[in-house]
Amino acid sequence: MRAAIFQSASHNMTAEQRLTRLRQAIEDQDVDAVVCPELFMGGYNVGDKSLELAEPVDGPFGEKIAAMARATRTAVVYGYPERDGDQCFNSAACVDETGSIIANHRKLLLPPGFETGLFEQGSGLTVFELNGVTCAILICYDAEFPETVRAACLAGAQMVFVPTALSENWPSVAHQLMPTRAFENGTWLLYANHAGSENGLNYLGASCIVAPDGSDAARAGKDEQLLSAEIDVAQVSKARQRLPYLKEVPKVPGFSQR
Numbered sequence: 001m002r003a004a005i006f007q008s009a010s011h012n013m014t015a016e017q018r019l020t021r022l023r024q025a026i027e028d029q030d031v032d033a034v035v036c037p038e039l040f041m042g043g044y045n046v047g048d049k050s051l052e053l054a055e056p057v058d059g060p061f062g063e064k065i066a067a068m069a070r071a072t073r074t075a076v077v078y079g080y081p082e083r084d085g086d087q088c089f090n091s092a093a094c095v096d097e098t099g100s101i102i103a104n105h106r107k108l109l110l111p112p113g114f115e116t117g118l119f120e121q122g123s124g125l126t127v128f129e130l131n132g133v134t135c136a137i138l139i140c141y142d143a144e145f146p147e148t149v150r151a152a153c154l155a156g157a158q159m160v161f162v163p164t165a166l167s168e169n170w171p172s173v174a175h176q177l178m179p180t181r182a183f184e185n186g187t188w189l190l191y192a193n194h195a196g197s198e199n200g201l202n203y204l205g206a207s208c209i210v211a212p213d214g215s216d217a218a219r220a221g222k223d224e225q226l227l228s229a230e231i232d233v234a235q236v237s238k239a240r241q242r243l244p245y246l247k248e249v250p251k252v253p254g255f256s257q258r
Contacts, residue, residue, distance in 0.1 A: 001030065002030065002031045002032050002228055002230050003034070003035070003188075004026055004034040004229075005024075006025050006035070006037075006192065007192065007194070007226075009196035010114050011199075011225065013044075015041055016199045017250070018040065018041070019219070021036070022036065023071075026068075031074060032097070033190040034077070034226070035078075035163060036078040036081040036192055037163050038140050039079045039081060039090060040080065041079065041081065041197075042080070044079075044198065045089040045103070045165070045200070047085070047118075047199075048118070050081040054080075056083055056084065060081070060092060066100070066101070067099065069099050070099040072097075077093045079163040081094065083120075090107040090119045090122075091105060091107070091139075092139050092140060093105075093246060094137065094161040103128040103137060105122065105126035105137035106143070107139040108122050108142050109142050109148075111140075111141040111245065125155055127157055133231065133233055134159070135158070138161075140163065144173060144177060150246070151182075153185040155184070158187060160182075160188070160232055162191060162192050165193065165203070168202045168203065168249045170204065174191060174193065174206040174207075178210055180214065182214050183213060185212075185245065186243065186245065187212055187236060187237075192207050193205055193206060193207045193220075195225075196203070203222075204222070205221055206220060206222075207219075211235060212235045212236050213235070
């Protein structure tokens with residue numbers, strides 16, 4: 001599978017304009033799957049506007065993503081504000097190349113800041129099959145905890161999609177922490193960030209596709225771009241056989257693997 005990240009700078013654009021930018025980027029390259037940033041649908045640093053834009057996973061924006069996926073034969077992972085009755089979640093869905101919704105993840109951990117009080121917390125892992133590869137979705141802060149990525153990989157994930165909204169204040173997350181998560185779990189990890197500025201928030205960019213040995217297969221700069229890499233699933237088993245971190249439990253008093 002050839003997988004890609006759309007590092008989007010489509011702030012102050014409508015959902016329709018964002019889709020147009022995404023489709024143009026996809027059509028310029030031949031990829032099987034593309035990952036978009038956290039809350040891609042309407043923007044991340046937009047406050048209560050997320051509540052106004054929120055819709056069910058199969059809402060109007062989801063239907064347009066599905067149509068684009070079918071037309072381009074490309075699976076799409078994208079962040080959006082999900083409406084479920086009176087509740088709103090920071091979510092990310094995966095639509096396969098046929099336009100079918102095959103996964104929907106609700107952010108498990110809300111960082112200090114505006115997200116707390118705006119969104120409800122999700123619960124449970126999101127693990128699914130895409131093109132014969134076992135995948136998981138985690139959103140931004142979710143993946144900064146070793147336990148979440150480890151749990152996803154123990155559940156079978158060979159590739160972890162991480163839509164994010166990382167500011168320039170936290171470069172170590174993109175440059176050190178995400179490669180570490182990939183390395184310590186022997187997994188492919190696709191970290192999809194925004195580019196540019198949004199309502200005073202300057203994004204780092206630095207989206208990356210990290211191989212199971214912790215090395216960059218592709219790394220973005222600060223500007224909008226589509227970056228891609230060939231995903232060799234055989235590297236997952238090779239990495240896990242060489243360093244069986246997922247099988248080992250440190251013999252430390254009070255420590256247990258869950």
